Every structure is written in C-alpha cells, then in structure tokens.
Amino acid sequence: MMKRNIRLKIEYDGTRYQGWQKLGKNANASTIQGKLESVLSKMTGESIQIIGSGRTDAGVHACGQIANFHTDCSFSCREIKEYLTKYLPSDIGIVTADEVSERFHSRLNAKQKTYQYRIAIPGTVNVFERKYLWKYPETLNIEKMNKAAAFCLGTHDFLGFSSVKKTKKSTVRTIYSIVIEEEHSEIRLSFTGDGFLYNMVRILTGTLAEIGAGTRDPESIFHVFQSKDRKDAGITAPPHGLFLMNVEY
Amino acid sequence: MMKRNIRLKIEYDGTRYQGWQKLGKNANASTIQGKLESVLSKMTGESIQIIGSGRTDAGVHACGQIANFHTDCSFSCREIKEYLTKYLPSDIGIVTADEVSERFHSRLNAKQKTYQYRIAIPGTVNVFERKYLWKYPETLNIEKMNKAAAFCLGTHDFLGFSSVKKTKKSTVRTIYSIVIEEEHSEIRLSFTGDGFLYNMVRILTGTLAEIGAGTRDPESIFHVFQSKDRKDAGITAPPHGLFLMNVEY
The missing domain is CATH 3.30.70.580 (Pseudouridine synthase I, catalytic domain, N-terminal subdomain)
Incomplete structure (x- = not known):
C-alpha cells in the first residue's frame, strides 16, 4: 500500500x-x-x-x-x-x-548543497552570536583566501581534505562556488557543491584560514590534491561556526 | 589629584x-x-x-x-x-x-537613550535568536500599534507605564520616537527618549502588543496617562526581548 x-x-x-x-x-x-x-x-x-x-x-x-x-x-x-x-x-x-511524491528521497535526490562557515574578525565584538562564530586569532587576507578558493573549484578527489578513512566509495566531488564575504564583524565562507565528504567543509575552512593568515601558501592546495594526505591540509575548523544553509533537488 | x-x-x-x-x-x-x-x-x-x-x-x-x-x-x-x-x-x-574629560559622567550627562524590543512573528522560525525574541502568540496589527505609539510621543507623566513605587522624583519623561518595523521573522520596536522609568519600555511594549492583537484600543493609552495607574496599562513584556541600543551625550 x-x-x-x-x-x-x-x-x-x-x-x-x-x-x-x-x-x-x-x-x-x-x-x-x-x-x-x-x-x-x-x-x-x-x-x-x-x-x-x-x-x-x-x-x-x-x-x-x-x-x-x-x-x-x-x-x-x-x-x-x-x-x-x-x-x-x-x-x-x-x-x-x-x-x-512517493519517489522523493532527501539524500539520493540531493543535487547540490550550500554550507556557510562564519569566522569572527579579531578585535570585533558580537556577544549575541558568539556561539556561532569561530574566534580565529589572526587577521585574514581575503585576497589570498580567494586565490586559494579558486584552486578548489571544480571536480577533484577531496580525500586529503576529509576525515574519510580508507573507503571504496568515490571521494571525488565537485565544488561549484566558494564565496568569501566580509560583513560587519565577521568573514563568511559559502561553499556550494554536489556533495561534501566527512569534515570536508571544516578542513577547507581551516586550510583557507591558514592561507589567509599567511602561514600557508595558496598553492599548497595543489599539493593536497596530489598527495591525498589529510596531514598536508590545514586544521579542522571547529563545528560551531558551520551551517548547512540549503539543499537543492 | x-x-x-x-x-x-x-x-x-x-x-x-x-x-x-x-x-x-x-x-x-x-x-x-x-x-x-x-x-x-x-x-x-x-x-x-x-x-x-x-x-x-x-x-x-x-x-x-x-x-x-x-x-x-x-x-x-x-x-x-x-x-x-x-x-x-x-x-x-x-x-x-x-x-x-574628568567631568564626563555616564549617567548624569546622558541626553537620550534608545531601546529596542524584538517580538517573534507567530509561525516563523528563528532558532538561533530564540533567546532574544518574545514569542507573543498573537498576530499583530502594526497600523494599530503605530497609532497608539504616536499617542505616547512627547512629554508625559509615564508613572502608569512603570513599576515605580511612590516616589518624590519626577516620573515625567519625553519620548522622541517609537519606530515599529517588521523584518524577516520579527517585529522590532525602537524607543528613543530622554530617559525611561523602571520597566517602562517593557510595559509600553506589552501594552502596544495588546493593542496590536486587538484586545485593547489605541485610545486606552490616554486613560493610563490620566489615571497614572499601572493596572490600566498592558502586561510587562519579558526581559529577554529588550536591548539597550544606544546612549547619546
């Protein structure tokens, strides 16, 4: 029935x-x-x-x-x-x-997702949203972050940017856009793609933050794609700054 | 020294x-x-x-x-x-x-203050700001609220709109503006005046909410000014929706 x-x-x-x-x-x-x-x-x-x-x-x-x-x-x-x-x-x-319709399936029919990550700008105050912002201590150079973000766009094996253990499932994903905006007291990174691996948005954010802080080069993105080694990417940004914004079908 | x-x-x-x-x-x-x-x-x-x-x-x-x-x-x-x-x-x-300067005094030199009160619109969802919104259960008629708010403007004895006990101090205050805006999932009431009595913004908000809900007439404002009796005004809106926004010197 x-x-x-x-x-x-x-x-x-x-x-x-x-x-x-x-x-x-x-x-x-x-x-x-x-x-x-x-x-x-x-x-x-x-x-x-x-x-x-x-x-x-x-x-x-x-x-x-x-x-x-x-x-x-x-x-x-x-x-x-x-x-x-x-x-x-x-x-x-x-x-x-x-x-x-009876055929709709939330997971299998999902075509694209958007996540947003929020980073507080050092020295600014926002006590009301403090639980939703990552207090990264360095000032970030958005130009450098944008340069590195562009390297992440398109279809790649994102295994090195994930906490996925050895798996037979594909770790290839496509990122359609990464938008980095400075608003008020924070920097917001919006990632849209066909899907994201375990911890992938948080590791991409941590890596982009290190690039923005100048402790890592934008070109290091290529190295992670090549080595596919989690250890070559940046830190995993904490969960409390991350929001699943939208799922498209 | x-x-x-x-x-x-x-x-x-x-x-x-x-x-x-x-x-x-x-x-x-x-x-x-x-x-x-x-x-x-x-x-x-x-x-x-x-x-x-x-x-x-x-x-x-x-x-x-x-x-x-x-x-x-x-x-x-x-x-x-x-x-x-x-x-x-x-x-x-x-x-x-x-x-x-050594003569500056935060309380004595304050010329004007602005408070904002935030009311959630029934049926809307805002889990991230839930602690800062009053969940008033009725749909509010902003036109009626604006009519009543206009009656509050200017210089009046606001004793009836306060929790002040018998006092020799003046309970006359001047309200310069009350702005009521609907944004996204909430209604925001901004009160600017030369000062506010104990609980005055919360009682004004509760009274305006009852007027917006239709359980009280805009003209009841005049009755409170006349009787100066707290019992003739509306409920005291809860504290968690209220923000001191600005102090002018």
Whole structure:
C-alpha cells in the first residue's frame, strides 16, 4: 500500500546535539534525527524513520536541512508542522512541511548543497552570536583566501581534505562556488557543491584560514590534491561556526 | 589629584545576569557592573567603581551600554580593552575604551537613550535568536500599534507605564520616537527618549502588543496617562526581548 511522503525543511542549533544522525553504536545519544523521529512516532502512533539529506557533525547547525518520512497518518501538513513546533525542543524548528511524491528521497535526490562557515574578525565584538562564530586569532587576507578558493573549484578527489578513512566509495566531488564575504564583524565562507565528504567543509575552512593568515601558501592546495594526505591540509575548523544553509533537488 | 576618566562602550547578553547594577542588599548577585569592577580592580590594583548610564533589569541585553570609571593606572585604552576582553566572560564584550574629560559622567550627562524590543512573528522560525525574541502568540496589527505609539510621543507623566513605587522624583519623561518595523521573522520596536522609568519600555511594549492583537484600543493609552495607574496599562513584556541600543551625550 502506498504511504504518504512528507518533506520537512528544518532549522537547528546543533550546540547541544551529537549531530544529525542516530548512530547504531550510540542509539541513545541526543541527535536531531532522534528528536524528530521520537515526536513524529508519538504523533502518528507509527515507528517513523526519517531520511535526512545528509549528516551534520556534532555541534554543526542548519538553516535548511531537508528530510522526509513515510506515514499512513491523516494529519495535514499544517498539523504536522504545528505538532512538531509544539513538542520539539526550542533549538529545532520546522520551517516547512510539504507532501511530496512517493519517489522523493532527501539524500539520493540531493543535487547540490550550500554550507556557510562564519569566522569572527579579531578585535570585533558580537556577544549575541558568539556561539556561532569561530574566534580565529589572526587577521585574514581575503585576497589570498580567494586565490586559494579558486584552486578548489571544480571536480577533484577531496580525500586529503576529509576525515574519510580508507573507503571504496568515490571521494571525488565537485565544488561549484566558494564565496568569501566580509560583513560587519565577521568573514563568511559559502561553499556550494554536489556533495561534501566527512569534515570536508571544516578542513577547507581551516586550510583557507591558514592561507589567509599567511602561514600557508595558496598553492599548497595543489599539493593536497596530489598527495591525498589529510596531514598536508590545514586544521579542522571547529563545528560551531558551520551551517548547512540549503539543499537543492 | 586628578584621576584619569575612562569611558567604555559595552555589549552584553543579559541572560545569565541579575541586571546591570550591583545592589547593596544582594551584593553577591551576578551583575554586569560587578563583573567589570572585579576585572578592572584586578588589573589596576585599585578598588574601581564603575558608573553606568543607567540600570538594565535582570535578563535585559545591551549593544551600547556606556559606563565610565576613574583610575590612576597607566595602562593605555587599548591595553584596558584587551585586558577586559581577555578576562571578562564571553557574554560581556567591550566595543570601545576611550579616555574622556574628568567631568564626563555616564549617567548624569546622558541626553537620550534608545531601546529596542524584538517580538517573534507567530509561525516563523528563528532558532538561533530564540533567546532574544518574545514569542507573543498573537498576530499583530502594526497600523494599530503605530497609532497608539504616536499617542505616547512627547512629554508625559509615564508613572502608569512603570513599576515605580511612590516616589518624590519626577516620573515625567519625553519620548522622541517609537519606530515599529517588521523584518524577516520579527517585529522590532525602537524607543528613543530622554530617559525611561523602571520597566517602562517593557510595559509600553506589552501594552502596544495588546493593542496590536486587538484586545485593547489605541485610545486606552490616554486613560493610563490620566489615571497614572499601572493596572490600566498592558502586561510587562519579558526581559529577554529588550536591548539597550544606544546612549547619546
């Protein structure tokens, strides 16, 4: 029998969570997926399994995570959104809930994602967003960062820019754009690509920060593509500055 | 002997604090003033007393609180800012530190202040700023609020819009402007005046919210001015939506 397929757009403050995904080995950890499944299962009386567009690491935030789930319930999308809004913790918000075709799959159909990383400019003050900014201590040269970012664009094997262990799966990804903007008291890096490996945005950000600080050359990007060795890339920027902004289908 | 006079512009997240002012009866409570005095006294080896432009209540925030203190120390303003930035908790930030004339007094010389109050629009999602928004459950009619706000402008006895107990001090204040803006997922009310009584901005906001929700008439403002009775005004909006934005001298 055909089930309804509901798509959610979700915003969350990842500070308190062990990431998006419920993990087999640690099924009791607090995850966004776990919170959603628990509230939806209570609402429907079914054992709801929710499919996210992809994982986000512990401490990483989202403005536009997409997820879907199948259900036999007869609640309207509006009722589903209202029920979730009422019973989810205040650090998880439902932006939209829509009924979609039975074939829609949040992960498999994702065509492109955008992540944003926020770095505080040294000497500036922003106490209200302090939990969402990486306090990198050096002044960054955006011109150098842009030069290095251009080297990252296109299709490459990003294994060296990831925390992926030996795998048979492809580690080739395509980055369509990296936009670096200085706004108010911060520098924002926006990465758009067809997909990102484990820790890839955080390692790219850490590497670009070292390049902006002058402790690494823009050309060192090529070396990492060649060696495919994580040790040749820069530090992993901390999770609290990272936001999954948007998923395109 | 003449002491140096240092003026600070301070930003703080008031969530964790019992307000700006150290109170005699509760000298151990956590206050912004107390934190500043403690760090400055340690830095200078003097017993520093800091003068704020005015109190903010427990839970109220500031982007532009002004304070000054006198000292014999020889640290530069830059060193003072850096020391404070290093040793203050991360929810208190020093925007600027400047040396001013010995006659400058943060409270007595204040000519005008601006407060902003932020109300979330029902049904919208903003998990990242959830601690700074009042979740008022009703949809607000901004036209009605603007009509009532216009009645508040000018010089009035605001006793009925305050939590001030019987006092010999004047409760007459002048409001120069009230600007109500809808931006993204929130409504922002900005109040500029020559000074505000205890709880006055929060009671004005609560009253304007009830007027926007339609449970109170704009003309009820006049009744409060006439009766001077707190019971005739609306509810006191909670502290977490309120920001001291600016003090003019």
